[in-house]
Amino acid sequence: MKKMFLRLRPFIGLVICSGLFIIGNSLANLQMPALLADIVNNGVAMGDSDYVTHTGIRMLGVAFFAVCCSLGTTYCSSRIATGFSSRLRDELFYKVQSFSEGEVDRFGTASLITRSINDVSQIQHFLMMLIRNMLSAPITAIGGVYLAFSCNAQLAMIVFAAMPLIVLIVVGISRFSIPLTRVMQEKLDQVNLVLREKLRGVRVIRAFGTEEYEEQRFARANEDLTGVSIRMQRTMSAMSPLVMIVLNGATVFLIYVGGVKVNNGLMPYGDIMAVVEYVMQILMSMMMISMIFIRIPRAVASAGRINAILDCDTAIEGGNVTDSGETRGRLEFRNVTFSYENADEPAVKNISFTAEKGQTVAIIGSTGSGKTTLLNLIPRFYDAQEGQILIDGIDHREYDLKALRDKIGFAAQKAVLFAGSVADNIAYGLDNATREQVEHAARIAQAEEFILDKIGGYDSPIEQGGQNLSGGQKQRLSIARAIIRRPEFYLFDDSFSALDFRTDLELRRALAAETENSTVLIVAQRVSTIMHADQILVLERGELVGHGTHQELMRTCEIYREIVLSQLSEQEATQNGR
Template sequence: MDEAGVYLLEERCKLKAAQVNGDETMIKLLKFLKPFRIPVVFVLTLIFLQSLADLYLPTLLADIVDIGIVQGDTAYILKIGGFMLLVAAGGVTCSITASFLSSKVAAGFGRNLRARIFSHVENFSLQEFDQFGTASLITRTTNDITQVQQVLTVMLRMMISAPLMCVGGIIMAVSKDAKLSLIFVGALPILAGLIYAVISRGIPLFKILQIKLDRLNLVLRENLVGIRVIRSFHRIDHEQKRFNQANLDLTDTAIKVNKIMAALMPVMMLVLNFSTIAILWFGSIRIDNGDMQVGALMAFFQYAMQIMFSLIMVSIMFVMIPRASASAIRINEVLDMEPVIRDEAAVQPAQGKQGYVEFQNVTFSYPGAEKPAVSNISFSAKPGEITAIIGGTGSGKSTLISLIPRFYDVDSGSILIDGVDVRQMSQESLRAKIGFVPQKAVLFTGTIAENIRYGKETASDEEIQQAATVAQATEFISSMKEGFQSLIAQGGTNVSGGQKQRLSIARALVRRPEIYVFDDSFSALDFKTDAKLRAALKQEITASTVLMVAQRVSTVMDADRIIVLDEGKIMGIGSHRELMDTCGVYREIVSSQLSEEEIA
């Protein structure tokens, strides 16, 4: 099975598991309507009044025909006609006001729900992000909420109107002529069976439709983010095929479900037209026999239309509800996901320590991994010292330092900062101590100054300039037309990889934290800039604890302590000279990068 097939299978399994409580999903989301209780009550009241007006109009029309026209009473016709205009105007006013309020309520509901999902997702650990995937979270926050918002607008307008018009229409029709009402006994079950048959086939397809939309978003996002790699390897045709496959898959499912739903309206109209013929046929016979008046037949006919159209409104709701239900399941999956990493009762660090980091027998495995990413890791890092971590690809370097700010929680052992386990500290207070520079430099749209100030909101212009100077970024910033006010494009596409890294380092420096964590943050720098940056860093961060992951031996040679990792385990700890004498893995790394003269 290909990647797309595996993805779809996983998502279908998730939906089947969620479908057990599928009926409750929409109801669970209705709690976000609490701030709009008063407008909702107004909407329902206005719809109720509009329905009463619509039900009353045919009776007034019957009176005009049977009394006013038959008896030639012009005054009565004008009187009842004027009253009809007044009732109709009232109904229109109620309808317009209800439509405005329902749209406002639905828009506010969508806004609050999006805000709730965003704030909830912000609390996710990387484990939850890995579980959902970026493309799926974007779809759930945008398209899925839009689906629920649209059906809410329809429900607010129709959930009172449709049943009331149907039941009220039947009551009024029976009051006009009970025998002629037997036509509904044949028509209504046919319509109900038709709606059930279509909806029962449509619901599963709507669920699959959302999954395939996720897949399309995933492929599209990978193409947009990885466009440089795609072009450099000339894989445009391959990616075009991937997109076309996902696009056609979505299109085929959409056509299939729309065909099913499209069959509903013509067949309903067919039943409606046959019912109309039957009413006119049998109604004319009853008029001819003197059992019914013309006005009563006209009113009966309008009530029949109201009943049929209320069922059409119900069918429209049933068409929209399955897709919204599938979306509601997916939204609730996000809202019901409890972050693995949560703040417990916060413990204050011991006094007198500023950034002392200690690993005690730390073991960590990624969810579903066959073996731990790091095993039995123990070491300490002190303020004023540089602790470097080096090792081959996949040795666990980045994993190790990502445990310090609690991007993931350890399986066993503990990580202490100033004598307190990081799991006992609030995430806010923990991360306030850390200046983190990720392996992949990430910049945000805005100016250079705003990107550096991201590390410290209250940083002055002097602090920003000082951080940029230490990070060796001043030279290229000053060469830009607007200097620190120069705009960074989305994703930092208008600066080079080395410039991005230096701005990321400046962002951490302006924070002046107790602990600096550099995750291979010098890899895109040339040797000269690397050396100058490390020399400037040494003077700037003398009172802080520095943990530095690096691939280059030249970057870590001057560190106070070097930790050598291999397959998630520590193979040696010591200075460069000590490790050259005691650690075979370190010697291999050094010999692969430096010449004999440099080693000597």
Template sequence: MLFRLLRVQLRPYGKEITLVVLFQFVQTLATLYLPTLNADIIDDGVVKGDTGTILRVGLVMLGVTLIQITCSIVAVYYGAYTSMALGRDLRAAVFHRVQDFSVQEVNKFGPPSLITRSTNDVQQIQLLVMMTLIMMVAAPIMCVGGIVLAVRQDTALSSLLLVVLPVMVVAVGLIVVRMRPLFRLMQERIDRINQVLREQITGIRVIRAFVRDQHERERFAVANDQLTDVSLKAWLMALMFPSVMLIVNLSSIAVVWFGGHRIAGGDMQVGALTAVISYLMQILMSVMMATFMFMMIPRAEVCAERIKEVLDTEPTVHPPAKPITPERRIGELELRSVGFRYPGAEEPVLSDITFTARPGRTTAIIGGTGSGKTTLLNLIPRLFDATDGEVLVDGVNVRDLDPAVLSRIVGLVPQAPYLFSGTVASNLRYGRPDATDEELWHALEIAQAREFVEAMPNKLEEPIAQGGTNVSGGQRQRLAIARALVHRPEIYLFDDSFSALDYATDARLRAALAEEITDATIVIVAQRVNTIRDADRILVLDDGRLVGSGTHAELMTTCPTYREIVLSQLTEQEAAA
């Protein structure tokens, strides 16, 4: 999985990878050549007292060192560039895929997990690529070249490698094989910490209101301890570096011991022993570099699987192969025998919903909790796709509509409106960046938000925190309504968008809307009877089915469900008024 992902993602960077390999190859050859030159200085220069040889070979060593440094700098630069570019591309790929997800796919993974996959998981793969380009290119060349040159210096002493290398490979292999399942669990624990943190930061007001600070501290402590426990279970990884260093040091002692005896017997020169020690260190260091890679591969492989899982998930809401643009945009909405069922669910959320909402008229939807009101509204802008029937806008099935056209025709104010970090003006212009200040103020006036925005120190340029947490719930709803008004769609969908408003503000806002958007189609989902009683048509949902349709007066006599909802909020006299 990891290598398939890298093969695809690194394809555009073949030139940079080639340069890294080329310069690493030259740099490694230079590194391998230096111990031989050092042996020549000792044996032909220092031992024989030949100053000319010392100067000549020393200058060659200086030149080789300069080549080594230059090649290393260039290789590291292109290696870093490639790994950073890979991280950028992976984050972009995950982000664009998530942007195509419907709410269904987002809920499947969960926002905390998607954030972890876009950040920590990508970072692990990015780090692996960086270390691979810098280390793994040099490691095999240094290992093979070191063995050849060590044998050339002294074959008998180099035979120690036949014992050292297998011992090191076996020790590293046993540790790496045991680490992979622990790394997967570690990434899942990071997901959990992100989830808890996100909930606590988002729900800080609720936590304070219920004085649950201690409970949340304990909850975070559990998630934190679980991650720590998994990390501590990876204690085998702590053995990796000490094991390698132990083998390296014991090998050095063995070389010096046997090499000393060979020098004493006249079978070897001092310079050759120095070179063999250097080559042994290079060989073992190359194995240690590979060890670092093996330490990182299991975790990176788990991260690659998690990223690939996101990239391979097909959105349930597909853009049309041949987008259609309506012949005329008037905002007529029609649902024909619409049904919706979540994957694997035994019962549908919606069944056989049929109605038409026309321009210049207000259609209201009311029903008990869980009756499917919000789900029904979400089918219109294609946050979900209906599993049965058709949703048509201006005579065209929304599945066939150009998504850009659909977003211009339909304006949704969700049940829990969301404001982005920025300013009041940037939020209002979210759907129409070219809107003038006059248009913003006009929309704020209709949404009954002008008064509190004018009271802000910076007015339209007043900062808004992420999620709109620095304004009240009612202010947030009115700003979201103003944002939809600035967008000027042909169909307005209000999903219980007046719930945080007092009755007087609710009434003023609905009156202003009725005067302003006389030629648009308005669909309102609401729990308050007073909010929808004057609608041209009221639809009553019960357990996902349409059980009533008509005006307030008609439904009071023909629909028991509607009558029950009304009388739970109003007296008989108020309902008849």
């Protein structure tokens, strides 16, 4: 929580202003009981109407001053809390952007969303309440006790004796609440995870008729969250009644004792009114403090979860190299080995190969053989534990991350599109892309035909995730987004899989001319897509079991031969490889 408060330094001016408003409001409120007692004792009791009028005007002035201070406090606290939460969300967003895939996997997407939204909101609400009440409540409580003692020490002792009991109640209940709050936030993560999976996989769920299973799964997660929430609310709800019982009991006893004294002529009636008013202010102060303590457990838990992200060391950090000099388009893997966290064995093991500028390198293998992993190591989505990856003769870990990724045009295995227009999604790959560049990239990717068939053409809208496009259309736009960059290296991660054979062939022909001065790496399951490549890498269980051209591998690699003959006849495999 201390680290959270250190982030308030940019708002120190507003914090000071808020403090001044709070002090003014508290002092004004503390004046009201004394003025009321003065009216009763020296005005009403003496029958002096002028005195009552003048003192009443003073009370109105003090009340107006208190209202102005209260409005100032509300404005400042709102600006501080909303500004702080906005900065915090920005920090979280930028931090998560710097995460490697490993850190994202460790926290989980659902948890990162919960921490960026729900946990930040908890901090915002707590901060607003803290600024409004943390200073005013002690000033009012301490001032009320002092002024109550000034009016009548015996009556004030009744209230003062109840204070330690109230403190014990607040502290005791808060100790039980903090662990429950942490658990509740974790249960909320689980609810978000189940809901997110449900929404993303709704077509699969409907196709397999598993709605009832998903309902039960969500119900279990929801019941877990509800159970923890109820336990916490039961614990916290005991605080206010207990505090009210103690303070109201003290107030009743005070009125009884004060009434006896007034009846016996030992104190004026105005003094008992003033003491009761001070007691009510003390009561409200204690209630505000108890409300802060109710919020503290959730705020502490949320702050811890947010700090876990902000304090997380990013596994992948860029170097200082921004330009590779004269060498362009050369890629070399030297004995590269990589394992995912908690994996039993490496995803890729001891991989070595070299790709020169202008070459096309294809990667093929069975499911789970490490093809996508190999590609993901190049732009440093993950970092290899052993070996080196050299880009233009320089270890890619020495590059500035932006400079490294500017060299790469990437089309992912699952085409990812964003809400916006067709042109926006293609131009996403290049800053300040012109319409001519967008249209050229679309033509190379064989996307122009279906784009122009749409109402609005390149300006036609794309729904979130590209839900209004087919799989092949999404893949072609994803490929166009990579092409528009005109990078040194093209990485196509099985991004031709949804294309029909004719479109696949035409795209590869157009791409060959476009990428003749670049290095192309293609992951594919379809043999016809990769058999004309300059090099073909055959992976099996993360190991490189074959390396060469199509004809060479047909003679030397049994695994490659099996893959080819599972898709083509012997005659087709021989003829197409020529």
